[in-house]
Amino acid sequence: MIKVVVDCFGGDNSPGANVSGAVAALNKNSDLYIILTGDEAAIKEQLYGREYPADRLTIIHAPEVIGCDEKPTEVIKTKRNSSMMAAIDCLRTDSAVSGMVSVGSTGALIAAATLRVGRLAGVMRPAFCPILPTMNGGVVGICDSGATVDCTPEMMKQFAVMGSIYLQSAFGVESPRVALLNVGTEAEKGDKLRKETYPLLQAEQSINFTGNMESRDLLSGKYDLVVCDAFSGNVLIKSTEGACLEMLKMLKKNIYSKPIYKLGALLQKKMFSDIKQFMNYQNYGGSVMLGTRKTVVKGHGSSNEKAVEVCIEQVVRAESARMNERISEALTQTT
Amino acid sequence: MIKVVVDCFGGDNSPGANVSGAVAALNKNSDLYIILTGDEAAIKEQLYGREYPADRLTIIHAPEVIGCDEKPTEVIKTKRNSSMMAAIDCLRTDSAVSGMVSVGSTGALIAAATLRVGRLAGVMRPAFCPILPTMNGGVVGICDSGATVDCTPEMMKQFAVMGSIYLQSAFGVESPRVALLNVGTEAEKGDKLRKETYPLLQAEQSINFTGNMESRDLLSGKYDLVVCDAFSGNVLIKSTEGACLEMLKMLKKNIYSKPIYKLGALLQKKMFSDIKQFMNYQNYGGSVMLGTRKTVVKGHGSSNEKAVEVCIEQVVRAESARMNERISEALTQTT
Structure with missing residues (x-):
């Protein structure tokens, strides 16, 4: 039995989408147990x-909700009775729980996951890894993109291994092609961090390192x-999303x-609806915290039922593939 | 008389576009003198x-051409007889020359401008500042975006002042709204560099600092x-351009x-042709090196006649507005 906690509040369509997504996942997967947190x-x-299997569903009452504009480091102290912090507490105290899903404040979730859930053995720093669709129908992960802004080369190597x-675990990519985000493709390019990270990635046997990548090739x-470090990863993902949205806005205006x-x-x-569907992150699942003791998946704030269900499935797939054990094994060996 | 050197090679449409652009600029501006370098x-x-005013045009013969795939730090030593290095030499030796325009290798030009042209008094490091069109018809400068990857907060402050x-000088923006590229808009956001730069920008009286900006708001x-530092600036601009191009490609394919x-x-x-025109960087001018003793403008590699002409006009406008003197005055006062 795989046990997953679902934070039922904090999203644009909460709690409806969260609860419906959980019910849909439960009905599809007879090996799943879900704990819902919130009012x-x-x-x-x-x-x-x-209709749902009531014997595989529990509710933990936690009536407070964390707003997106609240300061992450503060709310994790003051809003202990919120749906998100109750879910985090569940990860800490219930050893049978594999992971959680939230569509609430990204900042609060990253802070809580980092400070309260604890790290896997061997992990220096956790990393936040969103997924974007690529133009040829695949996906690309960006790791780190939110957790650790001031990185060392060793941390960057760990991001490559964890990602x-x-x-492999959640998307079935056999030998993921890993690239280092840089200002040019040549090996000697970049700032101090990149120059020192490059040889570490090159020497790391457990990954398929293909060299440097320019940001224009992300998709x-x-x-x-x-x-990447969380600072440039954040710049990368937000500027890519921002440019795509601005383009669509401009097209619409015209x-x-x-x-x-x-x-x-x-x-x-029909074409525009297909494009919209293709670009809809709801279909690709949430961003995952890597390196924390339990799997934490962050769905988009505007997630619908389907998106929440996909996020829950991500936890299930990661757990079934023993993702966290494999990360810990790899990093206690290589560092 | 304003004297500008034009490197006639290294672009996709060279030397035709370069020479035509120079002739067009000469014919429009009776106060302009142009030196062409190349074969x-x-x-x-x-x-x-x-038809052109032959008394305001000189050619310096320099038959070598720098390829885009050549290593910048090497070519500036080995290809002294190239059109680009001849133009750089002209900046160094001819005190009457105000600046230069090139559409050749960006890396070589930044290296040569940094290492050979020298810095203005008060400038710690030069910065490379490209311009992008914004969705409301204006422009936005990204400074630094190519010259200095490992920055200190003091350098970042200088980029803000120079930019x-x-x-003001080249685009007539009276009180440019300056933002610090960051992972969130709140003042306390970011890595060490951003946290230390923020108060410096806030305290700087000569600029109109508006706070932090997320990359999604660039356009x-x-x-x-x-x-920004050149690393994140490069990520920002290339991912924005990349995403816009991928969107157009996807649209076309569909x-x-x-x-x-x-x-x-x-x-x-007609609509698509208007959009293409709007997005055409050729209309907005080149990227400028700021902080070097002479104004160096880098046009896009695929620049046409019009784009080269616009780049030449950028040098003229900067010179007419005493840009370099003003930068030096500001930075010898504030640092």
Whole structure:
């Protein structure tokens, strides 16, 4: 039995999407047990009238909710009775629990996972690894992209090892092509951190290191995992998302500027819906904290039922593939 | 008289676009003198039959060309007789020359400008400042984006001061809104470098510091200048460009996948051409090296005649606005 905690609040569609996603996952997977955290009455209201295996579902009442604008380091101290912190507590105290899913504040979740869940043996620093779809239909992981801004080369090497095991475990990528985010592809490029990280990645036998990558190639499909410090990883992912959104906005504005353009867009209606579907992160799962003792998956704030279900499945897949044990084995050997 | 050197080789459309751009600039501006560097016969061939003020044009014969794949630090030593190095030499030796324009190898140009042209008094490190169009029709500068990967907070402050003076001088932005590239907008966000830079920018009276900026807001039009180290600046600009191009590629692929989509696109032909025009960096001018004794403008490798002309005008505007004197005055006062 795989036990997963689902934080039921903090998202745009919470608690409805969270509860529905959990129920859908339970109904699909007979080996799954789910603990829901949050306001019990509200959760029960969502469960009312649905069919689900009641013997594999528990609720932990935690009525507070963490807002997205609250300071992460403070809320993890002051909002102990929130749905997110109750889920985190569950990871700490219930050894049978494999991981958790939340669609709430990213900052609070990263801080809580880092400070409260604890690290796997051998792990220097945890890393936050989001996944983006590539233009050829695959995915690319960006590791680290939120947890550790001031990195050492050794930490970067660990990010490469953890990210590779993650892509193998959760996405079935056999030998993930690892690239180091840099300002050019030549081996000698970059700042001090990159110059010192490059030879470490090259020497690391457990990964498939392909060299440096320029940020413009992120979506090209040439790489499965990009290794970076959280600062440049954050810049990379937010500028890529930002540019895609700005492009769509500009297109929309232009289309609406003239009737003939609107007519053209009408003919392309199905195409735009396909593109939207392709770009919809809801289909690709959440971002995962790597290196923490339990698997923590962060879904997008606007996650719907399907997205929450995909996040829960990520925990299940990681657990089934013994991801955390493998990370710990690899890092106690190599460092 | 403003004297500008134009490196005539190294671009996709060289020497034709370079020579034509120079001739166009000369014909428009009676106060301009241009020195062309490169293979004399090839340049003369391009000039043949054109109308231009021959008394305001000189050619310096330098037949070698630097390839884009050549190692910058090596070519500046070995290819002294290249069109680019001849232009750089001109900046060094001819005190009457205000600046230069090149569409050749960015790496070689940054290395040569940094190592051979020398810095303005008060400048710790030069910075490379590209310009991107924003979605509301303005521009945004990214400083530094190529010259100094390992920065101190003091250098970052200088980038803010130099970039502000540049936007005032070359783009007429009265009080450029300066933002620090960071992982969140709150003042306390970021790595060590950002945390130490923030108070320096806040205390700097000569700039209009508006706080931290997330990379997703680069094209929003809310900021005129983004301050960053060259590593994250490079990640920022290349991922933004990369994502925009991948989006267009995906759109094109989709449009060509079905006749009805193609028909729709036919109705939108003018719209797509407008968007292409809007996104065409050729219209916005080149990237400028700030902090070097002379103004060095790098146009895109695929620059056409118009783009080269715009780059030459950038040097003229910077010179007319006494940009370099102002930078030096500001930085000898504040540091």
